[in-house]
Amino acid sequence: MSSERKIRILVAKPGLDGHDRGVKIVARAYRDAGFEVIYTGLHQTPEQIVNAALQEDVDLIGLSCLSGAHAYLFPRVVELLKENKAEDIIVIVGGIIPKEDIPKLKKMGIKEIFLPGSSLSEIINWTRANVKPRHA
Amino acid sequence: MFSGMGSAEDTNKRWHLLLKEGETGLSTAFDFPTLMGYDTDSPRARGECGRCGVAIDTLRDFEILTDRIPFDKITTSMTINPPASILWAMYLAAAEKAGISWDKIGGTIQNDMLKEFIAQKTLMLPLESSIRLISDTIEFGTKYVPKWNTISISGYHIREAGSTAIQELAFTLADGIEYVQDVIERKKLDVDSFAPRLSFFFNSHLDFFEEVAKFRAARRMWAKIMRDRFKAKDPRSWWMRFHTQTAGCSLVAQQPYNNVIRTAIEALAAVLGGTQSLHTNSLDETLALPSEFAATTALRTQQIIADEIGVTNTIDPLAGSYFVESLTNQMEEKAWEYINKIDDMGGMPAAIEQGFPQMEIANAAYHYQQQIDKGEKVVIGVNKYSTGEQVYPPLLQIPEELEEEQIARTNEVKRIRDNRQVIQTLSDLRTASKTNKNLMPYVIEAVKEYATEQEICDTWRDVFGEYRESAIHL
Numbered sequence: 001m002s003s004e005r006k007i008r009i010l011v012a013k014p015g016l017d018g019h020d021r022g023v024k025i026v027a028r029a030y031r032d033a034g035f036e037v038i039y040t041g042l043h044q045t046p047e048q049i050v051n052a053a054l055q056e057d058v059d060l061i062g063l064s065c066l067s068g069a070h071a072y073l074f075p076r077v078v079e080l081l082k083e084n085k086a087e088d089i090i091v092i093v094g095g096i097i098p099k100e101d102i103p104k105l106k107k108m109g110i111k112e113i114f115l116p117g118s119s120l121s122e123i124i125n126w127t128r129a130n131v132k133p134r135h136a
Numbered sequence: 137m138f139s140g141m142g143s144a145e146d147t148n149k150r151w152h153l154l155l156k157e158g159e160t161g162l163s164t165a166f167d168f169p170t171l172m173g174y175d176t177d178s179p180r181a182r183g184e185c186g187r188c189g190v191a192i193d194t195l196r197d198f199e200i201l202t203d204r205i206p207f208d209k210i211t212t213s214m215t216i217n218p219p220a221s222i223l224w225a226m227y228l229a230a231a232e233k234a235g236i237s238w239d240k241i242g243g244t245i246q247n248d249m250l251k252e253f254i255a256q257k258t259l260m261l262p263l264e265s266s267i268r269l270i271s272d273t274i275e276f277g278t279k280y281v282p283k284w285n286t287i288s289i290s291g292y293h294i295r296e297a298g299s300t301a302i303q304e305l306a307f308t309l310a311d312g313i314e315y316v317q318d319v320i321e322r323k324k325l326d327v328d329s330f331a332p333r334l335s336f337f338f339n340s341h342l343d344f345f346e347e348v349a350k351f352r353a354a355r356r357m358w359a360k361i362m363r364d365r366f367k368a369k370d371p372r373s374w375w376m377r378f379h380t381q382t383a384g385c386s387l388v389a390q391q392p393y394n395n396v397i398r399t400a401i402e403a404l405a406a407v408l409g410g411t412q413s414l415h416t417n418s419l420d421e422t423l424a425l426p427s428e429f430a431a432t433t434a435l436r437t438q439q440i441i442a443d444e445i446g447v448t449n450t451i452d453p454l455a456g457s458y459f460v461e462s463l464t465n466q467m468e469e470k471a472w473e474y475i476n477k478i479d480d481m482g483g484m485p486a487a488i489e490q491g492f493p494q495m496e497i498a499n500a501a502y503h504y505q506q507q508i509d510k511g512e513k514v515v516i517g518v519n520k521y522s523t524g525e526q527v528y529p530p531l532l533q534i535p536e537e538l539e540e541e542q543i544a545r546t547n548e549v550k551r552i553r554d555n556r557q558v559i560q561t562l563s564d565l566r567t568a569s570k571t572n573k574n575l576m577p578y579v580i581e582a583v584k585e586y587a588t589e590q591e592i593c594d595t596w597r598d599v600f601g602e603y604r605e606s607a608i609h610l
Contacts, residue, residue, distance in 0.1 A: 016168035016184055018257030021298045021385075024498050025505045031610040041605030042257050043172075045180065052607060067168055072183030096423065099528035116389050116422060117518060117527065119509050 005133040008058040012040040012049045014077065017067035022094060026062060029120040035127070046076040053081070053089055060131045063093045070095060070105075078109040088134055092126075094118065141165070141425065142538055144200035147190040151205060162205070163213040165189035166223070171258045173219045173593030176542040185539040189215075193546040194586045198226040199233070207236040212243040218260035220247035221273050222592050225579040228281065244285040244335065247273060250311040250484055251290045254493045255297035257605075260593060263485045265600035267318050269575065274315070275323045276576035278330045287315060288337045288379065294493075295339035296385045298501020301350045302467055304339060306474030307484075307493050309357055312336070313475070314484045316366055322572070327366045331373035340406040341383040342398060348454055349463035351409025354378070357468055380406035381415040387422045389527040391517035395419040400437050407447055408454055414438055423527070546588060553586040561585050562595050569599045 011027045013020055020042055027039045038056050040049060053061050061081075063074055074093050081087050093105065094114040102113055111130065114123055141147065151162050166189040169181035175193045176185045185191050192198055205212075207230075216223045224245050231241050249266040252258050261269070270287060277286035291308035299307070312334065319325055338354065340347050358376040362368040382402040387395040396419050403416050416434040418426030426434070442448055454460040481487045488494070507513035514520050561582040568578045582592055 016172050016174070016180065016258075018252075018259075020257060021296070021501050025298075025502050027610055028498070028502045029505075037610040038607060039610060040607045043180075043259070043605070067184065068187040069168070069183040102528075115526075115528065120505065121509060 005135075006034070006036045007060065007127070007131055007133055008036045008038070008056060009060045009062060009127075010038050010040065010049070010053045010056055010058040011062040011064070012044055012052070013042045013064055014044055014046055014049055014073040015065055015067060015069045016043060017065055017069065018042055019066040020064075022066075023062075023064040026064070026094070026120070026123060029124060030127070033124045033128075046073060046080055049077055050080040050084060050086075054084060054086060057134075058089060059134050060127065061089055061091045063091065063095075065093070065095045068096065070097060071101060074105055074110055075108040082109075090131055094123075141190060142186040142535075143542065144190055144192065144197045148201050148203050148205075151201075155205075155210065160209070161211045161213065164201075164215065166214075166216055167191045168258075170223075170589065171216060171218070173222075173260045173590060173597075175546060175588050175590040176539060177546065178590060183539075185542055191538075191542050192223065192226070193542065193588050193590070194549045195226050195229055195583045196545065196549045196586060197542075198223075198230050202227070202230045202234075207231040207234055208240040214243070214245050217246055217249055217252050217256075217258050218266065219589055219593055220245045221269050221576060221579050222583060222589050224273065224284075224286075225576065225583045229580060229584050238281045239283070241281065242283040244288055245273070246290060246337075247287045248290045248311065248315075250314060250488065251293050251308070253488045253603075254294055254307060254311075255299070255497060256293035259603045259605070261596055261600045262603050263488060265596070266603075267314070267485065268322065270315060271319045271322050272574045272576055274319050274330055274333075275325060275574055277333065278325065282333075285333055285335045288335050289315065290337040292337050292339045292381055294497065295341060295383065297497050298385070298504060299497045300500050301341065301343065301346050302470045303474065303493070303496055303500060305350050305354055305357075305467060306471040306478075308336065308338070309354070309361065309471065310475050310478045310484045310487075312358065313361060313365070316362075317483070320366070327362070327368045328370040328373050331362060331366070331368055332370065332375070334377075336376055336378035338378055338380050338406075338411075339383050340380050340402040340409075340411075342386050342402060344401060344405050345460060345463055346467070347402070347405035348409045349460060349467045351378075351380075351406065351411065352452070352455075352460070352464045353468040353471060355410065356464075357471060377412050379413045379415070380409075380411040382406070382417050384417050384421060387417060387419070388515060388518050389422045390522065390525060392419050392422070392527075394517055395422075396433060396437065399434065400441070403437060403441055404447065407441055410452060549586050550588070557585040558582070558587045558591070562587055562591060565592065566595050566599060569596060 009030055011023055013023055027037050030037045040052055078091055081089055090111050092112045093110055097113055167186055168184045169176055170192045174181045176191055214223055247270055273286045277284045289312045291304040294307050295304040355376045359374040362374045382399045386398055399416050403414055406414055416437045418430035418434045420426055420430045478484055478487045508515055511519045565578040565582055568575055
């Protein structure tokens, strides 16, 4: 048994977009890779997502949005984490994100952006390399 | 051609352009708030207005959308599900105001909620009340709008969510069974009075012969279901009329011109499988709304199949092929196994409550992605013959003022409408919702008084409750 706590991940679908094929596949891949995973279900507000992240005491939030509403929804999650003094929870995102939005999102505190065509192993490897448990 | 973006004015302009080009069927995409029963000013609608489709809050928007559209000369397809009855009521009200009687108008509302619970997930009300609203529209259409297709029973989204061909086939037919059953039981209608207007919508994916076999099996199975299970006597009730769209999920961002070839092959499978109508995807659709060039190429793909290669001269041209016949039998057999299992669970609503079709699809989608990642399933340009290019989606320019302008318009409508009448019609709708009455006439009255979409939906959320997915620990 490793003494280190397992990394806990919340995967979430903010907004009204119902395209959940990708997010569910990523959630399963995380589970099979040995992470602890909670999937919020669809149609979550940024407030609900941040509440769930705090309650579940996660180390990473993965957001998925394919509707184009990411420009409002993703930064709002980061903002709410700051308001709740939980900015050490890392936020990564996936979906249909135009190139022009990527620097903006990174500047606002989104750590990594996975575009269509990203493989599961890319996502898992990035997570292993960049996410540590926030506390033991 | 599927269109709808930004404001009602923008979409109306696009429609007139399409009509000038000779198009006779209009197809509408709505934005997410409209699809889910929220007005543009709802906190839940923030950032979504006009993306993925046109924003409709009240009949005023709908009047602008359909301004100078010849209701009696064109047909309109509306891709809308939870609030389908409201948007249909707006269409009926707009046609009436234009002086066109309901028996002269034709079109389709998608109106298939079971596949929303299973796959596409634009959700609003609980299962039972969702099905009731659908039966109301089927009954109303049968009596007053005879040329309208009040439901398009859809496997397309089931497949796009990652199902196998057999799951798409089985779950779609099981959904169809539930709708027919509900109308017969709830409305006491004779099956032959409404069944000929039921229509289907399938996906055509890459496995060429499997797709042909799926379409052939679907026809055969629906005929058996209607004749043997529901005792339909009119042969038109046995017919399965279906629309096909090529598989959006089979297209990839890398080396996008390859998508033209994928789409052509998928379209050919649908034609050989006997589809009544066809939508071919544009090569750039993985990343954005199609460019004009891409949309034209998609249209030309269909025209080449229709006019150049002679495949439309023979009905069911692959019949009798040893391979296609045995594959059709296999698909049918495996689909019946699913349908029997769903029957044993108590029907599709019960199966959905147990999460059965959702879990089957999630498993299939995960398996498919793992096969791609391991290279067991070849995707040219992704895991074979890749050039390693990184592809970025282009920026979709939806002006930010759109949301404010839309909210301002709805506020203005609310200011000038007769609010006493709005309250009265909504209260009548609330009362009727608690009975077994058909709700269509009440919805029509409310939209005519310019009640907003959300005001009507909130009435229902209040009476019926709201469906919410819950979080899961994996």
